[in-house]
Structures are given as C-alpha cells and as structure tokens.
Amino acid sequence: MRTEPPPTTTTDGGRPAERAGAAADETLEDYTLRFAPRSYRRWTPMVVATTALGGIAYMADFSIGAGIGLTHGTGNALAAILVAAVVIFVTGFPLAYYGARYNIDLDLITRGSGFGYYGSVLTSVIFASFTFIFFALEGSIMAQGLKLGLGLPLWLGYLVSTLMVIPLVVYGMKALSKLQVWTTPVWLLLMVGPLVYLVASDPGTVDRFLSYGGSDGGGGGMSTGQVLLGAGVCLSLIAQIGEQIDYLRFMPPKTAANRRAWWTAVVMAGPGWVVLGALKQAIGVFLAVYVLAEAGPTAATEPIRQFTGAFDAMMPSWLVVPLAVALVVISQIKINVTNAYSGSLAWTNSFTRVTRHYPGRMVFVLVNLAFALILMEADMFSFLNSILGFYSNCAIAWIVTVATDIMVNKYLLKLSPQAPEFRRGMLHPVNPVGLVSFVAASGLSIAMYFHALGDTLQPYSPVAAALIAFVLTPLTAALTGGRYYLRRTTDGIDAPHLDADGNPSAATYECHVCRQEFERPDLAACLTHDAVVCSLCLSTDKVGDHVLPAASVGG
Structure with missing residues (x-):
C-alpha cells in the first residue's frame, strides 16, 4: 500500500477529502x-x-x-x-x-x-x-x-x-x-x-x-x-x-x-x-x-x-x-x-x-x-x-x-x-x-x-x-426471512471477493477519493463515478454521493 501524502485538493463534487491523511497512514492507524490487508499481515500464525x-x-x-x-x-x-x-x-x-x-x-x-x-x-x-x-x-x-x-x-x-x-x-x-x-x-x-x-x-x-x-x-x-x-x-x-x-x-x-x-x-x-x-x-x-x-x-x-x-x-x-x-x-x-x-x-x-x-x-x-x-x-x-x-x-x-x-x-x-x-x-x-x-x-x-x-x-x-x-x-x-442482512448483494466490482483458497483477495485498486490503494474486500463501486471508493471514505461521506443505492438480489 502506498504511503505518500494524499492530494490536498477537494474530492469530486467539491467536498473536502476529509481525513484523507488518515488513510495515508493506516500503518499507524492499524x-x-x-x-x-494481506500486504500488512506479514507475521507467522x-x-x-x-x-x-x-x-x-x-x-x-x-x-x-x-x-x-x-x-x-x-x-x-x-x-x-x-x-x-x-x-x-x-x-x-x-x-x-x-x-x-x-x-x-x-x-x-x-x-x-x-x-x-x-x-x-x-x-x-x-x-x-x-x-x-x-x-x-x-x-x-x-x-x-x-x-x-x-x-x-x-x-x-x-x-x-x-x-x-x-x-x-x-x-x-x-x-x-x-x-x-x-x-x-x-x-x-x-x-x-x-x-x-x-x-x-x-x-x-x-x-x-x-x-x-x-x-x-x-x-x-x-x-x-x-x-x-x-x-x-x-x-x-x-x-x-x-x-x-x-x-x-x-x-x-x-x-x-x-x-x-x-x-x-x-x-x-x-x-x-x-x-x-x-x-x-x-x-x-x-x-x-x-x-x-x-x-x-x-x-x-x-x-x-x-x-x-x-x-x-x-x-x-x-x-x-x-x-x-x-x-x-x-x-x-x-x-x-x-x-x-x-x-x-x-x-x-x-x-x-x-x-x-x-x-x-x-x-x-x-x-x-x-x-x-x-x-x-x-x-x-x-x-x-x-x-x-x-x-x-x-x-x-x-x-x-x-x-x-x-x-x-x-x-x-x-x-x-x-x-x-x-x-x-x-x-x-x-x-x-x-x-x-x-x-x-x-x-x-x-x-x-x-x-x-x-x-x-x-x-x-x-x-x-x-x-x-x-x-x-x-x-x-x-x-x-433474512431480509435485513444485506441492502444489496453486489458491490459493483467485477472481480471475485475471495481467492482460490477462500481467503480475501489481495488484488489492489485505487480509491478515487483519497487516491490510496486498497485490497479488494475494502472497496465498493462509487455511485456517481466510474471508479471505486474505500470503506473509510464511504464511512466519512457526509452527503452519500459515493454510496451505492439499495438493490434486490442480483442488483
């Protein structure tokens, strides 16, 4: 994962990239x-x-x-x-x-x-x-x-x-x-x-x-x-x-x-x-x-x-x-x-x-x-x-x-x-x-x-x-009937969530908000852009312009 400082400009739509610096130092934030991510988990069992x-x-x-x-x-x-x-x-x-x-x-x-x-x-x-x-x-x-x-x-x-x-x-x-x-x-x-x-x-x-x-x-x-x-x-x-x-x-x-x-x-x-x-x-x-x-x-x-x-x-x-x-x-x-x-x-x-x-x-x-x-x-x-x-x-x-x-x-x-x-x-x-x-x-x-x-x-x-x-x-x-577990069943990323051994995938993508790379399980497609966004940026999205809408099974 890259650790260079994130850009200081605003995110798409003019919203400040709130706490993007925290995403850039996830080693400290643990x-x-x-x-x-797998890239950080280097310890033996x-x-x-x-x-x-x-x-x-x-x-x-x-x-x-x-x-x-x-x-x-x-x-x-x-x-x-x-x-x-x-x-x-x-x-x-x-x-x-x-x-x-x-x-x-x-x-x-x-x-x-x-x-x-x-x-x-x-x-x-x-x-x-x-x-x-x-x-x-x-x-x-x-x-x-x-x-x-x-x-x-x-x-x-x-x-x-x-x-x-x-x-x-x-x-x-x-x-x-x-x-x-x-x-x-x-x-x-x-x-x-x-x-x-x-x-x-x-x-x-x-x-x-x-x-x-x-x-x-x-x-x-x-x-x-x-x-x-x-x-x-x-x-x-x-x-x-x-x-x-x-x-x-x-x-x-x-x-x-x-x-x-x-x-x-x-x-x-x-x-x-x-x-x-x-x-x-x-x-x-x-x-x-x-x-x-x-x-x-x-x-x-x-x-x-x-x-x-x-x-x-x-x-x-x-x-x-x-x-x-x-x-x-x-x-x-x-x-x-x-x-x-x-x-x-x-x-x-x-x-x-x-x-x-x-x-x-x-x-x-x-x-x-x-x-x-x-x-x-x-x-x-x-x-x-x-x-x-x-x-x-x-x-x-x-x-x-x-x-x-x-x-x-x-x-x-x-x-x-x-x-x-x-x-x-x-x-x-x-x-x-x-x-x-x-x-x-x-x-x-x-x-x-x-x-x-x-x-x-x-x-x-x-x-x-x-x-x-x-x-x-x-x-x-x-x-x-289990209806309240998932709001939607797909995250909009056309790649498997798990690898062949059943472990979370190590494939990396760049979050278009904080411009940092994250592994597959930590991202979802963005509602308003043809890009992906990380879970922390989703959590801090105050207006919800990155959050995917609700969808039925297969949606």
Missing part, C-alpha cells in the same frame, strides 16, 4: 475501521497467537477467582469457573474463526452478523466500556503494587499506570507484537513458579484450598445459585474475545501449507485464551485461601498481597516485594496496552459511523484512558464483583447473539450470508435480528440481576442472557 495471548496476562483473574472463592467456597468457585469457561470457549470459537479468516475485527463481524451498519454502534460502545473497565481494574492492581513496593499513594499510582501505556499503544500491532513476545516468558515464570513451590513444599495447602467453605454460610456444599452467581462474574470476561480478534485479524492467509499452524494459532489465541484465564482464576482462589489468615478477606483478593505471600515462602524477604511488584507491573503493561488499543478501535468505529468524521485512533486512546482513570479514582476495586456481574449480562447477550448468528443463521439455517459484510451501502442501517435479540436478552437479564423478578431468579441472570439471545436470534431471522 486499519481501525477496515479490513486488514504463532507470532500472532503469542501476541494475542500476551494480552491476557492481566491480574484481574486472580482477583475474580479470589472474590468468588472467598464468598462461595472453593467447590462452588471451581464449578463456576468451569461453567463460564465452557460458555466462553463455545461462543468464542466462531467469532475467532471469522476474525482470522476474513481479517476483520469484532465490530465489523457484528455489523454483518445481525446488527446492521449502525446497529452495531451499540455493541461497540459496550465493548469500549469493557476495555476501560478492565483497564481501570488492572490499573488499580498496579497502583496497589506501586504503593506496597515504592510507597506511591494510590492516586499517583493510578495516574502512572494510565500514562505509561500511551507510548506503546501509538504504533499498534508492530510495537505490541514485540512487547508481548519478549515479556511472556518472564511473566509465566513469575506467575507459575510460586504456585509450584507451594504445592511441592507444603501439600497441606492443597487440602486447605479444597476444603474452604466460603463466607456466605454455605459450609462448603455445592449450590446451583452460588455457582451461577460466580459464573456470572466470570462471564463478564466473555467480551475478551473482542481483544483477541483485534490481533487475530492480522493472521496470514490460510493455505494448505500452513493449515495446521493456522488452526492451532486461531484456537489457542481465540477461544483458547479462556483455558489460561480459568487456570488463573483457580490460582486466585488458591492464593487467596493461602494468605487469608494473615492478610484478611479484603486484602486476600489483591494480587499483590497474594503473590507477596507466595514469594515470601520461597525466597529471602528482601526479594519478595520487588518480584511481586515486577510481576504486577509486567502483567499490567501487557494487558493495558491491549485494553487501550482495543478501546481506541471500538470508540473510533462508533464515532466515525455516527458523525461521518474520522478523528484518528489516537484521539480515542486518550478518551478511553480518561474514562479508566476516572473509574480508578472512584475506587472501583472495592465494588468489583458488582460492576462485573452487571456488565456480564450485556456482554453475554451480545456475544451469544453474534455467535448464534454465525453458527445457526449462517451455517445451519442459511438465512444469514456466510461471507461477512461491513461496508456502508452494502448493509441495512439496522438489522432487527441482532438488535431485538440483544436488547431483549440484556434487558431481561439485567432486570433479573437487580432482583426485579424476585430474589430466587437473581442468580440466573447470566443464564437468561445466554438462553434468550440463543433462542431469539434464529427466531427473529426466521420471522424476517
């Missing part, structure tokens, strides 16, 4: 609103997978597991973690496949999987909220580490943890791939080492862990309600698949030569992230029980206290705090560059479609960080489970709706077009299939979560969110 998995180094899993375990007991906590992991894996698989196969992010997948061009703005905002909620959570954990290790007050620790990621996020995938690959071995050693030592040196810690009954009076017995309450908190992480896809969209084309490596990378870094996530949550329960007597129930949920307790059992006291702080800082950097990066993509997607103005991704890096800092200063860590339990209902409804549309509506019922579509003009503004399913599932489950339907049903809110979305998505598609 293809924020568009298909990731394993490098992409390692980069994506580096983003799940967050410490929140330890806090989430600890909070569930200390409240509901080890047995209920482990069952809750397992239930959530199964749901996340099953729903994450089709989304990860689509992102890697067609090289688009979760917002672009959502547009063509039941929500429509503007309908997915709602879910983009929800995903952006996920990124700054978890940025704030990780920033709070890092601030706790800086307070313990360096004596920094929490408010200053919050600020440091926010500002330090900005230089790393600026350059997108190129910088993040190097960061994640080089820091992962150190992170794994610091995380796994103390656990292995404790189990090997004091087997009694395992017995105490397994027999812990929780603080809610359950006495260690299994309870469906408690399992589901815990699973609801864990399921708040279901939207993490969006961050995994932000990396997986840079996978190389799938060919006969790389088929095994390609599938391994997609499964590992796509839905497979939850395997490591579930293990970390279980470790969080273990460490919380281990330090509970000394630290107390509140501090035992803090990862910095969990790991200082573990390190203290295996090494000299002078080394304990520095190593624990190093682990927390490395983890926070690894995940929060991903949170800031993915959040900037989500906010930019939403803003550009609504306003038809593209301000650049870095503007929304700062917006996302500002929201996260506000949450940290409001001490969100103290009411963590309440935030995550509420948020999980929205996230479950969204992810299950999109996953169901792909698995059932696209492949089973054939009501939804299999090839993903995201370009303006090709999609209806709103598709009731996804929007109705999502609003009904999230609305009812949130009402249940806040006891509106009685105390008995309250623990079942995440189950309700998943079941309602799973049932309504194909039902609405059947009732509407």
Whole structure:
C-alpha cells in the first residue's frame, strides 16, 4: 500500500477529502475501521497467537477467582469457573474463526452478523466500556503494587499506570507484537513458579484450598445459585474475545501449507485464551485461601498481597516485594496496552459511523484512558464483583447473539450470508435480528440481576442472557426471512471477493477519493463515478454521493 501524502485538493463534487491523511497512514492507524490487508499481515500464525495471548496476562483473574472463592467456597468457585469457561470457549470459537479468516475485527463481524451498519454502534460502545473497565481494574492492581513496593499513594499510582501505556499503544500491532513476545516468558515464570513451590513444599495447602467453605454460610456444599452467581462474574470476561480478534485479524492467509499452524494459532489465541484465564482464576482462589489468615478477606483478593505471600515462602524477604511488584507491573503493561488499543478501535468505529468524521485512533486512546482513570479514582476495586456481574449480562447477550448468528443463521439455517459484510451501502442501517435479540436478552437479564423478578431468579441472570439471545436470534431471522442482512448483494466490482483458497483477495485498486490503494474486500463501486471508493471514505461521506443505492438480489 502506498504511503505518500494524499492530494490536498477537494474530492469530486467539491467536498473536502476529509481525513484523507488518515488513510495515508493506516500503518499507524492499524486499519481501525477496515479490513486488514494481506500486504500488512506479514507475521507467522504463532507470532500472532503469542501476541494475542500476551494480552491476557492481566491480574484481574486472580482477583475474580479470589472474590468468588472467598464468598462461595472453593467447590462452588471451581464449578463456576468451569461453567463460564465452557460458555466462553463455545461462543468464542466462531467469532475467532471469522476474525482470522476474513481479517476483520469484532465490530465489523457484528455489523454483518445481525446488527446492521449502525446497529452495531451499540455493541461497540459496550465493548469500549469493557476495555476501560478492565483497564481501570488492572490499573488499580498496579497502583496497589506501586504503593506496597515504592510507597506511591494510590492516586499517583493510578495516574502512572494510565500514562505509561500511551507510548506503546501509538504504533499498534508492530510495537505490541514485540512487547508481548519478549515479556511472556518472564511473566509465566513469575506467575507459575510460586504456585509450584507451594504445592511441592507444603501439600497441606492443597487440602486447605479444597476444603474452604466460603463466607456466605454455605459450609462448603455445592449450590446451583452460588455457582451461577460466580459464573456470572466470570462471564463478564466473555467480551475478551473482542481483544483477541483485534490481533487475530492480522493472521496470514490460510493455505494448505500452513493449515495446521493456522488452526492451532486461531484456537489457542481465540477461544483458547479462556483455558489460561480459568487456570488463573483457580490460582486466585488458591492464593487467596493461602494468605487469608494473615492478610484478611479484603486484602486476600489483591494480587499483590497474594503473590507477596507466595514469594515470601520461597525466597529471602528482601526479594519478595520487588518480584511481586515486577510481576504486577509486567502483567499490567501487557494487558493495558491491549485494553487501550482495543478501546481506541471500538470508540473510533462508533464515532466515525455516527458523525461521518474520522478523528484518528489516537484521539480515542486518550478518551478511553480518561474514562479508566476516572473509574480508578472512584475506587472501583472495592465494588468489583458488582460492576462485573452487571456488565456480564450485556456482554453475554451480545456475544451469544453474534455467535448464534454465525453458527445457526449462517451455517445451519442459511438465512444469514456466510461471507461477512461491513461496508456502508452494502448493509441495512439496522438489522432487527441482532438488535431485538440483544436488547431483549440484556434487558431481561439485567432486570433479573437487580432482583426485579424476585430474589430466587437473581442468580440466573447470566443464564437468561445466554438462553434468550440463543433462542431469539434464529427466531427473529426466521420471522424476517433474512431480509435485513444485506441492502444489496453486489458491490459493483467485477472481480471475485475471495481467492482460490477462500481467503480475501489481495488484488489492489485505487480509491478515487483519497487516491490510496486498497485490497479488494475494502472497496465498493462509487455511485456517481466510474471508479471505486474505500470503506473509510464511504464511512466519512457526509452527503452519500459515493454510496451505492439499495438493490434486490442480483442488483
């Protein structure tokens, strides 16, 4: 793709070439609103997978597991973690496949999987909220580490943890791939080492862990309600698949030569992230029980206290705090560059479609960080489970709706077009299939979560969110006959969208608005000129003079 500056003249018809400069530097912008071209995707499947998995180094899993375990007991906590992991894996698989196969992010997948061009703005905002909620959570954990290790007050620790990621996020995938690959071995050693030592040196810690009954009076017995309450908190992480896809969209084309490596990378870094996530949550329960007597129930949920307790059992006291702080800082950097990066993509997607103005991704890096800092200063860590339990209902409804549309509506019922579509003009503004399913599932489950339907049903809110979305998505598609997926079925370019291997075509064309070259899936014919226009210029076309009209099948 050419990177010379675009012309400064106006586009055809006298309209300014708004944000054409952004199109000229998509390497910096990391293809924020568009298909990731083959010319840019030069990483091997394993490098992409390692980069994506580096983003799940967050410490929140330890806090989430600890909070569930200390409240509901080890047995209920482990069952809750397992239930959530199964749901996340099953729903994450089709989304990860689509992102890697067609090289688009979760917002672009959502547009063509039941929500429509503007309908997915709602879910983009929800995903952006996920990124700054978890940025704030990780920033709070890092601030706790800086307070313990360096004596920094929490408010200053919050600020440091926010500002330090900005230089790393600026350059997108190129910088993040190097960061994640080089820091992962150190992170794994610091995380796994103390656990292995404790189990090997004091087997009694395992017995105490397994027999812990929780603080809610359950006495260690299994309870469906408690399992589901815990699973609801864990399921708040279901939207993490969006961050995994932000990396997986840079996978190389799938060919006969790389088929095994390609599938391994997609499964590992796509839905497979939850395997490591579930293990970390279980470790969080273990460490919380281990330090509970000394630290107390509140501090035992803090990862910095969990790991200082573990390190203290295996090494000299002078080394304990520095190593624990190093682990927390490395983890926070690894995940929060991903949170800031993915959040900037989500906010930019939403803003550009609504306003038809593209301000650049870095503007929304700062917006996302500002929201996260506000949450940290409001001490969100103290009411963590309440935030995550509420948020999980929205996230479950969204992810299950999109996953169901792909698995059932696209492949089973054939009501939804299999090839993903995201370009303006090709999609209806709103598709009731996804929007109705999502609003009904999230609305009812949130009402249940806040006891509106009685105390008995309250623990079942995440189950309700998943079941309602799973049932309504194909039902609405059947009732509407799939009429609201595509506004037109041809984009006016007389060339195949996919190559012989089923990968997006690498053929390039010049956009007549910004005068840059883009690959075939990112373009459509122009309404008013005998030329093609790229997806970003379509998004920022304020008067619609480039957008193709609606057309029936074959139109």
